Amino acid sequence: MQKLVRALTSELNGYKTILDVSVGTGRFAKPMQDAGFQVVGVDISKKMIEKAKEKRVNNVLLGEARFLPFRDNVFDATISIHLLHLIKTWQDALREICRTTQGLMVSLYYARKDPVRQAFDTLLRKYGYERHRPGKSEQELKDLINPVRSVFVSSYRTSADDRLINLAQGTSSSRWEIPKDISVEVAEELKRQFEGKVFAQELYVLEWKIEDLKAYTSNLAHKIIPAR
Numbered sequence: 001m002q003k004l005v006r007a008l009t010s011e012l013n014g015y016k017t018i019l020d021v022s023v024g025t026g027r028f029a030k031p032m033q034d035a036g037f038q039v040v041g042v043d044i045s046k047k048m049i050e051k052a053k054e055k056r057v058n059n060v061l062l063g064e065a066r067f068l069p070f071r072d073n074v075f076d077a078t079i080s081i082h083l084l085h086l087i088k089t090w091q092d093a094l095r096e097i098c099r100t101t102q103g104l105m106v107s108l109y110y111a112r113k114d115p116v117r118q119a120f121d122t123l124l125r126k127y128g129y130e131r132h133r134p135g136k137s138e139q140e141l142k143d144l145i146n147p148v149r150s151v152f153v154s155s156y157r158t159s160a161d162d163r164l165i166n167l168a169q170g171t172s173s174s175r176w177e178i179p180k181d182i183s184v185e186v187a188e189e190l191k192r193q194f195e196g197k198v199f200a201q202e203l204y205v206l207e208w209k210i211e212d213l214k215a216y217t218s219n220l221a222h223k224i225i226p227a228r
Contacts, residue, residue, distance in 0.1 A: 003154045005031040007205050008079070008106065011151060012037065015076040015103060021065050021093070022083040026052035032079075033058060040075070042068065065093035070100045077104040080138055090135030091220050098214045105208045107138035109150065112201040116163045116194050123186045129178050142206055145216045149207040158201045160194040 009032065012018065016038055020029045023041025025048055033039045041060040043049050052060045063069050065083060078101045084090040097105055121131055136144075164187060 001027075004108075004203065004205075005035070007151055007153045008032065009035045009037075011106065011149070011205055011207060012077055012104070017075045017077075019068075019070070019075040019078040019097075019100060021068075021078060021080050021097060022086075023052060023057070023060055024048045026055050026057035026060065028079055028081065029060070030055050030057050040070075066096060068096045068100050072099055073102045075101045077101060077106060079106050081108050083138070084141065085133040085135050085137035088134040091217060093135075094141075094213060095217045098210055098217055101210050103210060105210060105213060107141075107206045109139050109142060109204040109206050110201060111204065112158070113199055114163070115199070116160050116190060119190055119193060120186060123189055124178065124182075127182050127186070129182060132177070138206065141208075145208060145212055147206045147208050148212070149205075151205040151207070153203040153205055155200065155202045157198045160197040160199065164191050164194065 005028075008028070012032075018032060018037045018039045020026075020032070020039055020041040023029050023043045024045075026041060029039045029041045029052065039057075039059065041049075041052060041057060042063040042065070043052075043060070044062065044064050046062060049060050049062055061069070065087060066089065078097050080097060084093060087093050124131055142150075
């Protein structure tokens with residue numbers, strides 16, 4: 001996290017006003033605020049906003065990413081992390097980010113070998129289900145619109161046990177439509193295969209120019225694009 005914050009503050013050097021869409025509990029907004037940026041956070045969850053305020057994150061408010069309560073071009077840059085995949089009409093959220101932001105949109109990219117995810121998909125298909133997100137993740141966005149920069153942050157090892165806990169809880173957006181009993185049964189099978197194992201992972205900061213995102217969303221306005 002320390003390396004990530006250093007990377008974000010370095011890449012956003014020269015940008016003053018930052019919008020953190022889906023600010024959550026403020027895990028990015030708080031250190032960016034402490035680094036001297038003027039950060040405004042928006043989240044649809046009242047509980048998340050309350051947690052952020054407990055951490056003394058300033059300027060956080062309830063709001064929806066598809067209808068941001070701000071004037072045009074009021075922010076120099078926007079941080080969008082783990083947001084777009086939650087929204088079926090993710091294109092609308094992206095348009096709002098473009099409307100309210102002048103310079104950059106910043107996100108994260110996890111480059112990882114994930115045999116747990118691959119095995120999960122295989123087992124799901126045996127039960128007649130597919131894993132789908134409501135929208136598209138920022139990681140998928142990089143395959144639609146080329147980022148202007150991809151900055152390496154860190155390499156580390158991650159535990160399969162964390163992934164298994166997440167699978168058992170069924171909290172990921174890609175599993176919202178999968179029956180709970182199926183998710184639990186598949187998670188138990190995966191636990192027998194992967195418990196205690198670790199895998200390599202790399203973390204990058206991705207950056208898009210707002211003008212490039214605007215051009216993309218303008219083209220979308222003339223097409224009907226499925227959410228997945």
